Amino acid sequence: MRFTIAHRTRYRYPVPVHESHTIAHLQPRSDASQYCTKYELTVAPRARVFSYGDRFGNDVQHFAVLPEHDTLEIIARSQVVTARGAARAPAPTRRSLVDDDPLRDELWDFLHESRYVRYGEGFEAFAAPLGVPGPDDDVVEWFRAASKAINGEFVYETGQTDVHAGVEESLALRRGVCQDFAHVLIALCRHAGIPARYVSGYIHSAGGGETLGAEASHAWAEAYLGPRGWVGIDPTNDTWIGDHFVRIATGRDYRDVSPVRGVYVGASSSSMSVDVFVEALSPVQQQREQQMLEQQEQQQQ
Amino acid sequence: MRSILDRYAPASAFDEFADADGRPRAHYEALAATLEGISSADFRHRVTTVNTVLLQLGVTFTVYSDTRGTERILPFDLIPRIIPASDWDPIARGVAQRVLALNAFLNDVYGEGRIMREGIVPRELVYSSVHFEREAIGIRPPHGTFIHVSGIDLVRDHEGTFLVLEDNVRTPSGISYVLENRDVLKRSFPRLFEGYEPRPVDDYPRRLRDALLASAPVQAADPVIALLTPGIHNSAYFEHTLLARRMGVELVEGNDLFVRDNMVYTKTTRGPQRIDVLYRRVDDDYIDPLYFRPDSSLGIAGLFDAYRAGNVTLANAIGTGVADDKAIYPYVPAMIRYYLSEEPVLDNVLTFDCSDDAERQHVLSRLEALVVKRTSASGGYGMLIGPTSTHAERAEFGDAIRANPRDFIAQPVVMLSSHPTVVEDGLAPRHVDLRPFALLAGNRVDVPPAALTRVALVEGSLVVNSSQGGGSKDTWVLAE
Numbered sequence: 001m002r003f004t005i006a007h008r009t010r011y012r013y014p015v016p017v018h019e020s021h022t023i024a025h026l027q028p029r030s031d032a033s034q035y036c037t038k039y040e041l042t043v044a045p046r047a048r049v050f051s052y053g054d055r056f057g058n059d060v061q062h063f064a065v066l067p068e069h070d071t072l073e074i075i076a077r078s079q080v081v082t083a084r085g086a087a088r089a090p091a092p093t094r095r096s097l098v099d100d101d102p103l104r105d106e107l108w109d110f111l112h113e114s115r116y117v118r119y120g121e122g123f124e125a126f127a128a129p130l131g132v133p134g135p136d137d138d139v140v141e142w143f144r145a146a147s148k149a150i151n152g153e154f155v156y157e158t159g160q161t162d163v164h165a166g167v168e169e170s171l172a173l174r175r176g177v178c179q180d181f182a183h184v185l186i187a188l189c190r191h192a193g194i195p196a197r198y199v200s201g202y203i204h205s206a207g208g209g210e211t212l213g214a215e216a217s218h219a220w221a222e223a224y225l226g227p228r229g230w231v232g233i234d235p236t237n238d239t240w241i242g243d244h245f246v247r248i249a250t251g252r253d254y255r256d257v258s259p260v261r262g263v264y265v266g267a268s269s270s271s272m273s274v275d276v277f278v279e280a281l282s283p284v285q286q287q288r289e290q291q292m293l294e295q296q297e298q299q300q301q
Numbered sequence: 302m303r304s305i306l307d308r309y310a311p312a313s314a315f316d317e318f319a320d321a322d323g324r325p326r327a328h329y330e331a332l333a334a335t336l337e338g339i340s341s342a343d344f345r346h347r348v349t350t351v352n353t354v355l356l357q358l359g360v361t362f363t364v365y366s367d368t369r370g371t372e373r374i375l376p377f378d379l380i381p382r383i384i385p386a387s388d389w390d391p392i393a394r395g396v397a398q399r400v401l402a403l404n405a406f407l408n409d410v411y412g413e414g415r416i417m418r419e420g421i422v423p424r425e426l427v428y429s430s431v432h433f434e435r436e437a438i439g440i441r442p443p444h445g446t447f448i449h450v451s452g453i454d455l456v457r458d459h460e461g462t463f464l465v466l467e468d469n470v471r472t473p474s475g476i477s478y479v480l481e482n483r484d485v486l487k488r489s490f491p492r493l494f495e496g497y498e499p500r501p502v503d504d505y506p507r508r509l510r511d512a513l514l515a516s517a518p519v520q521a522a523d524p525v526i527a528l529l530t531p532g533i534h535n536s537a538y539f540e541h542t543l544l545a546r547r548m549g550v551e552l553v554e555g556n557d558l559f560v561r562d563n564m565v566y567t568k569t570t571r572g573p574q575r576i577d578v579l580y581r582r583v584d585d586d587y588i589d590p591l592y593f594r595p596d597s598s599l600g601i602a603g604l605f606d607a608y609r610a611g612n613v614t615l616a617n618a619i620g621t622g623v624a625d626d627k628a629i630y631p632y633v634p635a636m637i638r639y640y641l642s643e644e645p646v647l648d649n650v651l652t653f654d655c656s657d658d659a660e661r662q663h664v665l666s667r668l669e670a671l672v673v674k675r676t677s678a679s680g681g682y683g684m685l686i687g688p689t690s691t692h693a694e695r696a697e698f699g700d701a702i703r704a705n706p707r708d709f710i711a712q713p714v715v716m717l718s719s720h721p722t723v724v725e726d727g728l729a730p731r732h733v734d735l736r737p738f739a740l741l742a743g744n745r746v747d748v749p750p751a752a753l754t755r756v757a758l759v760e761g762s763l764v765v766n767s768s769q770g771g772g773s774k775d776t777w778v779l780a781e
Contacts, residue, residue, distance in 0.1 A: 019559060021591050021602040048562055052609060055438040064603055066561060105418065108428045109435070263590045263602050 001243045002281045005202060007076045007217065009260045010273045016068040017266030025200065025249040025257045026076035027051075027059040034247060038079040045069050056197075056256065058249040074260055080246050087242030089140055090228045096135040097226035098194060107224060110195035114252035117187045117198075120168030126153075126184075132192045139194060143223050143233060144240075146188045150181055151238035156212050163254065178212070178219045179254050181235040185221040186253065195224035197250050199232060200257045202278045204244040212236050216276050217259055222250065246278070304337045305344050305727040312730055315461040315718040317382060328385040328779060331496030339492075341727065348723060351379055351489045376772040377482055379490060380721050382733060382754040383497070383777045389750065392463060392737060395647030396453045397746035398637060400739045403470060403624045405640035407447040411437050411620060421639055422632045426656070429707055430629065431677050432471075432622025434585055436592050440609050442618040443518045444743040449580075449616035450509065452753070455647070455735045457718035464650050464715065466734065468625040468633070471617065472582045475736055475753040475773075476505060477540035480547075482775040499777030502751035506547035508740055513548075513578045515742035516614045521577035526550040527567060529558070529581040531599045541582055555583070560603030563610040578614040579604075585619055627676040627710050628654065655702050655709040664711040665702060668695045671711040673702070686763065688714055717763055720774070722756055732757045733774070734765045750778035 007026055022043075028036040041049050047063040054060050065072065098104075104111075113119065130149055133142040155175040163179065167187045170180035182198055189196030203218040220234040220241065232241035249257035259274075311319050318329045325333035339347075355377055384392075409416050410427050417424040427433055452473030454466045483502050486493065510526065517524035530541040532554050545552035557567050558576065566573035581588065587597040589605040607613045623629065631652045634645045653660040653671070664671060668687050675683035685698045702709045719730035737752040754774040755765035765771040 019602065021560070021606075023591065050563060050606065050610070055435065062603075062606055064560065064562075066559070105424055106414070108424055112428070263595060 001082050001204070003080045003082070003202070003204060003246055004277075004279045004281075005076075005078045005080065005246065006275075006277045007078075007259070008275045009074045011072040012271045013070050013072075013264075013267055014269060015267035016070045017264040017270075018068045019064070019066050020069070020072060020262055020264035021064045022062065022072070022074070022260060022262035024061045024063075024074060024076065024260050025058055026074075026078075026259055027061065027248065028078050028080045028201070029058065029247050029249065031247070033084040034080055034082040036078055036080050038077075040077045042075045042077075044071075044073040054256075056250050058251070058257065060249075082243045082246060084241065084243055084245075087240040089144065089240055090225065090231055091140070092138040093140050093225050093228050094135065095133040095137050095139045095142075095194075098139055098224070099135070099226075101224070101226045103224075104195070107195040109252050110197050110224065111190055111193065113187075113190070115255045116164075116166050116183050116253040117190065118166055118168060119187060119191060120166065120171070122171045123167065123187065123191070126171055127188055127191055130188065130192075133194075139223070139225050140228070140231070142192075143189070143194070143225070143231065146185055147233045147235040147238050150184050150188075150235040154181060154184070156181075156236060163258070178234075178236040182219045182221045183253060185233065185235045189221070189223050197222050197224075197230070198253045198257060199247055199250050200254075200259065201248045202246040202276065203234065203237070204246075204278050204280050216274060217248070218245075219254070220245070244280075305339065305341050306333060306336050306721075307727075309721055309728050309730070311719055313459070314716045314730070314732065315457055315459050316730060317457075317718050317720040317733065328383050332381070332383065332493065335493055335495050336728075344727075347490055348379060351377065351485065354485055354489045376758065377485060378722050378731075378756055378758075378772050378774045379486070379493075380723060380728065381486065381493065381499075381775040381777050382720055382735075383499075383779065384735075384752070385779050386781050388463070389778045391646055392455065392735075392752075393748040393750075395463070395465075395645070396737050396739050396748050398641065398643060398646050399453060399465065399468065399633060400448055400451050400470075400741055400746050401744070402633065402637040402640050403451070403468060404446065404448045404741060406636050407618070407621060407624050408441065408445050409640075410623060411440060416636070416639060421635055422629065426626075426628050426632075426707075427623055430623045430626040432585070432620070432626055434620035434623075436605065437618075437620035440619070442608070443611060443614045444516055446516050446614075446616075446741055446743060447618040447621050448624070448739075448741050449512055449516055449614075449618075451617075451739045451741070452736045453739065455737065456650070456715050457735075459716050461718065463647055463735075465633070465647050466650055466715070467627065467630060469736075470621045470625045472537075472584065473736070473738065474537040474540055474582075475755075476738055476751065477537075477543045478773045479751045479753050479776065480505065480543065482773060486775045497777060498780065500750035500780055502749070505738075505749050505751045506544055508747055508749050509544065509580075510548045510550070512740035512742040512747060513580055513614070513616055515745070516616060517577045518611055518614060524577035525575060526578040526580060527553045527558075527576045529553055529555070529579050529583055531583050531587070535582070537582060544580075550580075555597075555599045555601050558601045558604070560601060560607050563603075563607045563612050565601070565604060565607050565613045576613060578616060580616045585622065588615075588619070627674055627678075628656065628707060630710070650712050650715055653711040655706040655711065661702065661706050664709075665699055668699060668711075670713065672714055673698050673709055673711045676708050676710055684764070686714070714763065717757075717765075720754075720756065722758070722772075722774075724760075729760070731760070732763050732765065735776070752776050752778065 030036045049063045157175045161176040170176040186196040222230040222232040251257040448470045452469040456466045528545040565576045587599040590597045592605045637645045655661045671687045673685040717732035720733045721728040722731035733756045740747040754776040755771045757765045758772045
């Protein structure tokens with residue numbers, strides 16, 4: 001699928017601030033299953049934007065606004081093509097293949113607790129019914145069962161947890177947003193010895209039915225399932241990751257990939273608003289594209 | 302006439318001054334002769350003079366000492382510690398070798414990670430270190446230099462063999478004592494120098510400056526250095542002012558600096574001045590609120606971006622603390638062999654790793670005979686000295702070790718060497734250590750003959766840290 005995305009973040013400061021430094025994780029990734037064909041970050045007041053690749057392979061932008069300002073607006077516009085096909089389960093995979101994977105030693109960070117993924121009180125009780133897959137058990141099935149358990153037990157509700165909520169807090173409430181669902185799933189995986197990481201991105205309602213999280217940036221989890229590589233599940237909608245998902249960044253948890261964060265000198269309070277528009281090419285447009293592609297292929301033959 | 306040396310009687314440890322028969326060692330003979338010629342009364346007078354000189358300087362020390370009292374002034378002891386060239390040469394070689402290996406280790410763990418992949422240093426120990434800065438993964442500092450300044454703590458065992466007790470590769474302090482102690486002793490007791498020409502220490506600031514200049518980003522044509530201090534409340538503030546003054550560089554605090562377009566500047570009356578090398582005495586955690594502790598007011602927002610972009614040299618670089626984590630320390634000899642294909646010149650003290658099941662059992666079964674240290678602590682804090690500990694203290698440490706094995710190592714008690722030290726009624730043996738400093742730029746290590754001797758002023762004590770009642774001595778490295 002082909003998407004056009006606009007992601008606008010606005011800060012207002014009741015008292016002007018200065019020397020603000022901001023980091024943005026807003027650039028969709030280009031990898032085997034999706035390609036970001038266009039990306040542009042604009043900032044008001046104007047600022048020179050710098051980019052670097054972080055250790056997770058994300059492209060990160062940062063910029064500074066040194067003079068006094070009372071608003072800061074960051075708009076990321078991108079175009080992305082996804083090519084993962086429909087959401088479906090990978091082939092069954094024995095757990096022993098995950099444990100024996102040569103890459104495992106280098107995935108230390110994805111096998112241990114991190115800032116927002118701490119097991120904490122109440123975790124053991126929640127994790128117990130799910131069990132830990134044995135060497136001959138299918139980790140694909142287990143991963144899906146973990147997602148199902150969260151999806152069944154948790155109520156999706158905004159305003160219950162803030163962005164700094166950890167696993168313990170969302171477990172106590174049994175409610176939260178996509179970020180909380182993802183953190184709990186990651187905790188279940190890591191606790192069971194299966195490497196897991198956080199993914200921030202977008203979801204488009206083209207997936208059909210009631211799609212939760214489509215109004216803003218979304219989050220889900222990926223587990224490293226040996227020969228299958230990194231496999232994603234969205235526990236908020238309890239689905240494998242299909243073509244209507246766009247991946248922006250991956251990390252240990254929300255902290256590594258928060259869309260926009262920064263520091264500034266001045267008043268301690270600010271208000272923030274975020275608007276996200278994810279637009280897919282209409283079915284008619286997509287059909288036309290497909291025809292064009294086929295024609296091109298035929299010409300090449 | 303009764304000399305103050307008359308009743309000097311070393312106990313069980315290796316004594317720096319006297320040999321097994323109680324006679325002064327060759328390199329102490331001239332000093333012994335001088336001391337023999339000084340009456341107890343005259344000596345007491347000298348002690349008073351030194352105290353007066355120190356009091357004049359001490360005003361500076363006291364005003365800026367830490368308000369929480371965690372680090373106190375190292376009281377000055379009048380009797381110098383003398384190191385002959387034959388002892389110093391292997392020390393300098395051993396320290397240089399160690400620093401090169403530790404620097405190679407940092408390039409590796411923040412780069413390819415070969416030493417972990419090959420299982421020589423367990424990844425678990427590196428990744429579980431509180432000082433392993435993940436943000437620094439993939440960043441190669443200018444010239445690959447991480448450890449521009451280090452202090453390697455050495456002790457001598459009962460046979461007089463120098464051993465490395467710990468490495469300090471974050472922001473080691475103490476050089477100001479080396480510089481001040483020499484000044485004070487020369488001014489207050491010049492007679493002690495008769496028959497000696499100790500190698501000078503006062504060129505340390507120039508040598509530090511040279512190392513910092515050589516570490517500047519290659520694109521900096523005429524590099525500008527600044528020294529970043531946490532401010533007047535820091536226990537080492539006096540040292541920061543002294544080094545800045547003697548190097549002729551600006552002393553700055555976080556508020557004096559800003560980052561624009563990935564470049565670091567100081568605010569001056571003539572407008573912004575670009576900074577190429579920041580000798581920072583602020584810990585990693587506080588260096589940039591954008592990437593590390595967001596509540597830090599000591600650092601500079603965006604500094605880490607400038608560092609990543611290669612536009613500023615941070616001395617020391619970000620993330621060096623993983624190399625002096627005490628759980629990593631047992632692996633330093635292996636690092637020397639791995640990276641340098643050399644045998645270590647200086648040995649480690651035997652160390653038990655509490656994260657290893659067998660070694661932990663061994664440690665727990667004989668706590669009363671061991672020294673237990675917290676892997677992330679320094680400065681003599683968080684230690685258990687087995688032989689002098691109470692039952693309750695050992696029980697407390699035993700529980701803590703079982704709860705968090707990774708946080709502890711244990712070592713046999715090393716009977717540190719002793720040295721004549723001024724006490725109420727003359728001179729008595731007190732335990733000492735030695736901290737040589739090393740300056741690294743690229744592949745070049747400079748180990749100036751300016752080392753700090755710390756002395757445990759309490760009789761029998763083996764803890765020399767200033768926070769634990771330690772003092773310091775002027776340390777003479779001899780040319781030949």
